[in-house]
Amino acid sequence: NAGVMQNPRHLVRRRGQEARLRCSPMKGHSHVYWYRQLPEEGLKFMVYLQKENIIDESGMPKERFSAEFPKEGPSILRIQQVVRGDSAAYFCASSRGEEQYFGPGTRLTVT
């Protein structure tokens, strides 16, 4: 019974490039969440999605960031025109109810 899967685990991008982070939820889970973690900090909520719907994007920056969870395939967090301040660990979680289970994260480094 595979857990939440994220890829890539590490991603290096130059300023101005695009970053695409992928997340496959646990089997049977239809809710996906994205969180961002800076060093020495807790996780900060970004967006909550169900299949083909964004339910809550109150934590998402208004520009350059977007997320989707299509009918088929993984959820994608997309960051356009990355800047140094986007460097962080991005975690995806999935759930059926209130317990959220996290993936191993994608560590994005912007050079």
Next chain:
Amino acid sequence: GQQLNQSPQSMFIQEGEDVSMNCTSSSIFNTWLWYKQDPGEGPVLLIALYKAGELTSNGRLTAQFGITRKDSFLNISASIPSDVGIYFCAGLYSGAGSYQLTFGKGTKLSVIP
């Protein structure tokens, strides 16, 4: 927005000692979750609490959901070296259809053999 104060920020303890950490909030939550994160990994769910006053155990871990719904604590008994890591509390208020978790800043636990 909701904020969680987690304390202590870090702890150094001897192997075999008991550990206690807690979280307080300025607003109420419906659910409290406790996670452990190892370096380079994602948080792993340890305990979930759903009712005010609830006391739940998972092996050497015990957690409680405060009566006021604004606080929770986690105890670890008889610590061992593999307990090393960062422990996070997280609160969930599922009103208005949102299920976003609010995290504390973590308690970094070091166990001295």
